[in-house]
Amino acid sequence: MRYLILSDVHANIDALESVLAAAPAASWDRAVVLGDLVGYGAEPNAVIERLRGLDPLLVIRGNHDKAACGIDDGRSFNVVARTAALWTMAALTPANLAYLRELPAGPAAVDDFVEICHGAPFDEDHYIFDEGDAARALDTSTRRVCLFGHTHLPAVFEDRVDGTGEVRGMAPADDSVVSFQEGRRYLVNPGSVGQPRDGDPRAAFGVYDAGQQTLRLRRIFYPVAEAQRRIREAGLHPSLAARLAIGR
Numbered sequence: 005m006r007y008l009i010l011s012d013v014h015a016n017i018d019a020l021e022s023v024l025a026a027a028p029a030a031s032w033d034r035a036v037v038l039g040d041l042v043g044y045g046a047e048p049n050a051v052i053e054r055l056r057g058l059d060p061l062l063v064i065r066g067n068h069d070k071a072a073c074g075i076d077d078g079r080s081f082n083v084v085a086r087t088a089a090l091w092t093m094a095a096l097t098p099a100n101l102a103y104l105r106e107l108p109a110g111p112a113a114v115d116d117f118v119e120i121c122h123g124a125p126f127d128e129d130h131y132i133f134d135e136g137d138a139a140r141a142l143d144t145s146t147r148r149v150c151l152f153g154h155t156h157l158p159a160v161f162e163d164r165v166d167g168t169g170e171v172r173g174m175a176p177a178d179d180s181v182v183s184f185q186e187g188r189r190y191l192v193n194p195g196s197v198g199q200p201r202d203g204d205p206r207a208a209f210g211v212y213d214a215g216q217q218t219l220r221l222r223r224i225f226y227p228v229a230e231a232q233r234r235i236r237e238a239g240l241h242p243s244l245a246a247r248l249a250i251g252r
C-alpha cells in the first residue's frame with residue numbers, strides 16, 4: 005500500500021491541486037490528512053470537498069480546524085490567525101462546518117508501522133521543533149514511525165543508531181527518501197501543502213510506501229500568485245498572501 009501524506013493544506017486549493025497533479029491517484033492507494041485543512045487560505049470549502057473526494061483513509065483535525073468550527077475559541081491565536089479563523093467559519097457551508105466538527109483528534113494509526121498526529125502524539129496542539137520534543141513524542145508514539153504536522157517545517161527525527169536513546173533531527177534534502185530501518189524509531193514532518201514556512205515557497209507532501217518502508221518527501225511549484233489573488237479578493241489579511249511567496 006502507498007499512502008499520500010498531506011498536512012496543513014490551509015485552504016490553499018492551488019497548492020492542493022498542484023500536489024494532486026504531481027502525485028496522480030495511480031501513484032498511491034489511499035490519502036492520509038494530518039490536519040489544518042483550513043485557516044489562512046481563501047478556499048476552505050473547495051479544499052474540504054476536494055479532500056473528501058479522495059476518500060481518504062484518515063483525516064485528523066488541526067488547531068485551525070477546531071478554531072474554524074467553534075471547538076476552540078482561537079484565543080491562543082494571534083490576531084491575523086484569529087481573524088482568518090472567524091472569516092473561515094463564516095465562509096464554510098453548514099455541511100463543511102459539520103464535517104470539521106466531526107474530525108477526530110490524533111494520533112491515529114495508518115498501519116502496524118505508522119501513526120499520524122497533528123502536533124504531537126501526546127498533545128495534538130504541541131509544536132515539535134527540537135530534539136527534546138521529538139524524544140518525548142517518540143516515547144509516546146504507539147508506532148515506530150510517527151508522522152506529524154503543525155510546524156509547517158519538513159523535518160526528520162530519528163533515534164541514534166548508537167542506542168543511547170538520543171534523538172537526532174535534520175531538515176530533509178530536496179526530494180529525499182527516508183528508509184525506515186528495523187529497530188529504529190522515526191518522527192517525520194512532511195511539511196505543509198498550503199503554507200510552507202521553511203523559506204521554500206513550494207508545496208510539500210509525502211508518499212509512504214508500506215511495502216518498501218520508505219517515505220518520499222517532495223516539493224513542487226504551484227501557482228502562488230493565484231493563491232495570493234484569492235486571499236486578497238477574500239479580504240483576508242494581506243500578510244497571508246505575502247508570506248506564501250517567501251515560504252514563511
Ligand code: ZN
Nearest residue numbers: 012040066154
Ligand atoms: Zn497548520
